[in-house]
Amino acid sequence: MSERQFKPETLAIHAGQIPDAATGARALPIYQTTSFVFDSAEHAASLFNLQTFGNVYSRLSNPTVAAFEERVAALEGGRAAVASASGMASETMALMTILQSGDHVVAAGTLYGGSVTMLAVSLAKFGIQTTFVDAARAEAFAAAMQPNTRAVFAESLGNPSLQVLDIAAVAEVAHAHGVPLVIDNTVPSPFLCNPLALGADVVVHSATKYLAGHGTTLGGALVESGRFPWDNGKFPGMTQPSPGYHGVKFYETFGDFAFTMRCRMESLRVFGATLSPMSAWQILQGVETLPLRMERHCSNALGVARFLQADPRVAWINYPGLPDHPQHALLMRQMRGASGLLAFGLKGGLDAGIRFIESAQFMSHLVNIGDTRTLISHPASTTHRQLDAQQQVAAGVGPDMIRISVGLEHLDDILWDIDQALTTANRS
Amino acid sequence: MHNDSSTLRDLLRQCKTIAVVGLSADWHRPSFFAAKYMQSHGYKIIPVNPRYAATGQQILGETVYASLLDIPQPVDMVDVFRRTEDVLPLAEEAIRISAKCLWQQLGVQNLDADQLVRQAGLASVHNRCVKIEHARLFGGLNWVGVNTGIISARRPH
Numbered sequence: 001m002s003e004r005q006f007k008p009e010t011l012a013i014h015a016g017q018i019p020d021a022a023t024g025a026r027a028l029p030i031y032q033t034t035s036f037v038f039d040s041a042e043h044a045a046s047l048f049n050l051q052t053f054g055n056v057y058s059r060l061s062n063p064t065v066a067a068f069e070e071r072v073a074a075l076e077g078g079r080a081a082v083a084s085a086s087g088m089a090s091e092t093m094a095l096m097t098i099l100q101s102g103d104h105v106v107a108a109g110t111l112y113g114g115s116v117t118m119l120a121v122s123l124a125k126f127g128i129q130t131t132f133v134d135a136a137r138a139e140a141f142a143a144a145m146q147p148n149t150r151a152v153f154a155e156s157l158g159n160p161s162l163q164v165l166d167i168a169a170v171a172e173v174a175h176a177h178g179v180p181l182v183i184d185n186t187v188p189s190p191f192l193c194n195p196l197a198l199g200a201d202v203v204v205h206s207a208t209k210y211l212a213g214h215g216t217t218l219g220g221a222l223v224e225s226g227r228f229p230w231d232n233g234k235f236p237g238m239t240q241p242s243p244g245y246h247g248v249k250f251y252e253t254f255g256d257f258a259f260t261m262r263c264r265m266e267s268l269r270v271f272g273a274t275l276s277p278m279s280a281w282q283i284l285q286g287v288e289t290l291p292l293r294m295e296r297h298c299s300n301a302l303g304v305a306r307f308l309q310a311d312p313r314v315a316w317i318n319y320p321g322l323p324d325h326p327q328h329a330l331l332m333r334q335m336r337g338a339s340g341l342l343a344f345g346l347k348g349g350l351d352a353g354i355r356f357i358e359s360a361q362f363m364s365h366l367v368n369i370g371d372t373r374t375l376i377s378h379p380a381s382t383t384h385r386q387l388d389a390q391q392q393v394a395a396g397v398g399p400d401m402i403r404i405s406v407g408l409e410h411l412d413d414i415l416w417d418i419d420q421a422l423t424t425a426n427r428s
Numbered sequence: 429m430h431n432d433s434s435t436l437r438d439l440l441r442q443c444k445t446i447a448v449v450g451l452s453a454d455w456h457r458p459s460f461f462a463a464k465y466m467q468s469h470g471y472k473i474i475p476v477n478p479r480y481a482a483t484g485q486q487i488l489g490e491t492v493y494a495s496l497l498d499i500p501q502p503v504d505m506v507d508v509f510r511r512t513e514d515v516l517p518l519a520e521e522a523i524r525i526s527a528k529c530l531w532q533q534l535g536v537q538n539l540d541a542d543q544l545v546r547q548a549g550l551a552s553v554h555n556r557c558v559k560i561e562h563a564r565l566f567g568g569l570n571w572v573g574v575n576t577g578i579i580s581a582r583r584p585h
Contacts (some may be wrong), residue, residue: 018580019582024583046464049456049461052464053465053571061571067570070570073574073575083573247456253458253461255560260572260573
């Protein structure tokens with residue numbers, strides 16, 4: 001009997017959660033416990049030696065969190081996942097597991113501001129250097145590779161630049177140098193894009209955004225494909241006895257989920273950026289409706305983009321879901337839709353933009369994305385404030401850029417609020 | 429290869445005695461991990477490794493045999509932790525001792541051996557870990573975020 005390949009709508013509801021063995025509970029129980037008892041000293045030793053699978057302490061693993069991990073792994077078509085307390089924590093866990101002092105990263109220039117700061121400032125403090133390149137050109141990644149490069153990092157769809165990455169082409173560059181491609185897939189969510197299928201090796205998510213979807217809960221996840229050859233000589237931490245986990249050789253012992261096992265036991269266990277079971281449960285309530293929500297986010301965002309494109313008060317609009325967008329063909333090759341983020345500028349420049357944001361009635365002025373609510377923000381003064389003017393331009397964040405995360409309100413009402421805010425902004 | 433979930437589940441239910449060829453006595457070797465896990469889940473482990481059989485050393489409290497042919501009791505599954513090129517003679521021995529299944533571990537994939545045992549009516553699995561598959565199908569692997577592929581409305585048992 002060949003096994004059925006279930007579709008994302010089904011996986012979003014079922015993957016990782018069968019009825020509870022102890023009680024038969026159909027919905028996911030919240031295992032709100034720090035610790036789990038051992039059957040015996042021998043059982044405890046086996047668990048610590050990783051010779052049997054089980055739960056020890058919720059900083060390492062927890063059954064409620066594990067259901068979320070498996071669901072994201074399934075939605076991404078990956079082998080295994082590790083959850084963390086936020087998207088930034090997941091990015092940190094992924095990179096800290098791959099990299100060590102003296103290593104080098106090639107990263108897209110158009111990254112979320114927090115990611116730029118992590119690479120350019122925080123990891124640099126530990127002797128890890130990053131070269132930022134033009135994400136529109138795979139050749140730029142190739143040109144920046146060094147003998148000590150150990151990872152390539154980029155976003156599938158840039159926030160807020162909306163830069164579409166040619167994932168297959170950049171994966172080829174990374175693999176030609178024997179290093180993994182790590183993709184932040186937050187903006188499309190796993191429903192719209194599966195970077196692992198296009199050649200990426202590790203995917204990271206801020207689950208706070210579309211996965212959770214309701215602006216309530218912070219969380220993150222990283223997923224491994226199970227296909228990267230960690231024994232190619234460049235990653236001794238994967239093949240040599242682990243000094244951080246009493247001599248276990250992770251790749252030899254766990255094979256195609258060795259990266260997530262090592263991440264869990266060496267990075268998450270030590271740095272402690274664990275997702276709480278309560279948060280995992282809340283995020284999973286959102287994940288169950290991810291496919292439905294993403295379809296509406298996409299159609300509402302396209303409606304907003306068309307409205308802004310036709311409006312004489314608007315100077316420019318960036319939404320790769322528009323057919324005349326230069327990256328539209330690439331986007332459609334890689335994704336089911338262009339997600340709910342778009343950016344635009346007003347003819348009245350920055351001042352008019354600020355007045356627009358302050359004139360909205362129900363569109364919320366804040367710095368999250370992927371909420372049910374429509375959100376508006378001014379990246380240059382908020383999420384990308386830590387970057388200097390040159391870095392802002394490199395990140396695709398001009399001074400007049402307004403970012404909208406289009407929500408699930410009725411499109412007519414969203415357009416009404418945009419129209420009245422534009423009118424107010426122009427009148428003043 | 430017999431690798432769909434329902435076949436693997438049946439195999440792991442029926443094969444309760446496992447001869448582990450190439451079992452190491454070093455606690456941090458994958459063969460020891462797997463055998464210890466299976467033993468703790470109720471399987472009878474029979475170590476096969478000439479290196480230890482010669483000295484009379486036990487592994488996991490069990491007598492070690494030099495060869496599959498030396499084992500004085502019926503064997504359900506022959507689980508192979510050896511190099512791919514060394515598997516074919518083991519497949520012949522598995523048939524001789526009337527084992528039900530030849531299981532080649534992760535990274536072990538002798539297709540001639542696979543074909544030989546299947547022609548003799550044995551089940552055959554290769555390039556898979558018996559411990560990982562057991563944990564995937566009967567629970568445990570899901571606790572470490574692995575995509576088990578299990579979609580079900582039934583309670584695990």
